[in-house]
Amino acid sequence: MSVEIKVPSVGESITEVQIGAWHAEQGKWVAQDSEIVELETDKATFDVPAPLDGIIVEILKKTGEMASVGEVIGYLEEAERPADQAAPAPEKSPEKAAAAPAPKAEAPAHAGGGSDDRVMPAAARVMAEKGLSPADVTGTGPGGRILKEDVLAHQGGAASGNGAFREEEIVPMSPIRKKIAERLVEAQTNAALLTTFNEVDMSSVMELRSQYKDLFLKKYDVKLGFMSFFVKAVVDGLSQFPQINAEIRGTDLVFRNYYDIGIAVGGGKGLVVPVMRNAERLSFAEIELKINDFGQRARANKISLDELQGGTFTITNGGVYGSLLSTPIVNPPQSGVLGMHGIQERPIAVNGQVVIRPMMYIALTYDHRVVDGREAVVFLKRVKEALEEPARMLMEI
The missing domain is CATH 2.40.50.100 (RNA polymerase II/Efflux pump adaptor protein, barrel-sandwich hybrid domain)
Known part of the structure; x- marks a missing residue:
């Protein structure tokens, strides 16, 4: 049948x-x-x-x-399973599956039976045809990446590394990439976007992490990262300036008394922004667990459609990729997005003295149709103050 x-x-x-x-x-x-x-x-x-x-x-x-x-x-x-075909491997228990690291999506397959981020797609196909593994080929691309010409050179084809072999590979845009492009253009076309900047002394947050990271990991089985501090600081700021948590709907402004924070994470098919619902109700541990879960499932392309819809504000961290400063783009119909960046030790003036501190630039891009410049600047200043003195968030001052 x-x-x-x-x-x-x-x-x-x-x-x-x-x-x-x-x-x-x-x-x-x-x-x-x-x-x-x-x-x-x-x-x-x-x-x-x-x-x-x-x-x-x-x-x-x-x-x-x-x-x-x-x-x-x-x-x-x-049909029944053929006698010469091995039975499928038993599924892992939920506990072991949760503990196992998520596989990296879109890593090219090769004859070696595993995956290697150094192997470019065109090279992977030729390697599969020739029965080669990454260990057999020397990569001449950036960061040691293995290119198609490297594989051909290994087989006695075109010379590798002399620039004589040039090619283009045409790959259709995935639906996710098309949607990302569409929404980014929509944001720049339909909204009045403006970005304001500030910088944060991360000493207090880093000291708290250092002091409690072992206890936190032992109790909750998840690492204490920076993102939970930023989520808490953003929720604190949004409660003070509700316009940044609002959106335009037709000719009306819609204000919310809840905070659904989108967390931008790199997925197998591109950047995705799963939404952390009611972030104001979550503890540090609950935030870190959700972020860890988002990251694992995004890499495995397991984020559901419902989790990608309905955010009220977004946080994106370009610092994990080495960005020092950028201007993030608002995810419509939201009115604001906070950009985190890399932490660098820099000299700053404190009480008339030059000291070295771990500093991070932060950026708020906002829709000027909804948010006035004063509100945006003071909101970002509030986020800065909450991170430099985390006790203020607990004391609500």
Whole structure:
């Protein structure tokens, strides 16, 4: 009996998906509920499970092609597992699965059976054809990355490293990347964006982390990071200046008494911003646990569509990538986004003396249609003060 493999409904506003990687080849047997194909939308990536034990008899849509919701993309023939095929590995227990590090998404496959971030996609395909692994090839790209010409040179093809081999690779934009581009242009076109800056002496936060990090880790089984301090400081500032937590809806301004904070994290398919609901009710430990969970699931492309919608303010941390200063872009229809940056020891004046302190530049981009300049500047100053004297957040002063 043949069973249709269809694109399931993934949300009211989504009518089309892009076919990602097929986890099972045509002619291969798959177990019921095992992931057989990855689908990408403009908001998230998800996998389609096999409806029953059987063999993939036909694949109608290849990787990179588009398909409509409800469209048939393949056929599965019901069959028992062949005697010569090993049984699938047992699933990890929830406790072990949570503790295991999330796999990095989109790492190219190769003959060695694992993945390597140094291998570029074109090189990975040639390596798979030639039966090579990254250990066999010397990379000449930036940071030792392995390029296609490196693989060909290893096989006696074009000379590597002399600049004689030049090529371009055309890759279709994923739905997520298209949506990111669309929303960034929308923000710059429809909003009156302005950015204000300040700098924070991170000494107090770093001292608190150093003092309590071991106890925190022991009690909550998660590291105490910087982001929980920033979430707390932002919620404190938003409570003082509600315009920055508001949005324009038609000809009205909508104010909220809750704070749903979007946390920008790097995912397998690009930057995603899952939302931390009711951040004002969360403890430091609850914030850190959610951030850790967001990061793991974003890398594995497991963030759900609901988690990406409805934020009231966003925090993004370019410092983890080495950024010293930037102007973040508001995520519409929100009215503000806070940018964190790298911490650097710099000389500053304190009580008439020049001292060396760990300093971070922070940036607030806001929609000037909703937020006045004075409110934006004082809000950012409030965030700065809360981070430099964390006790003020507890005392609400």
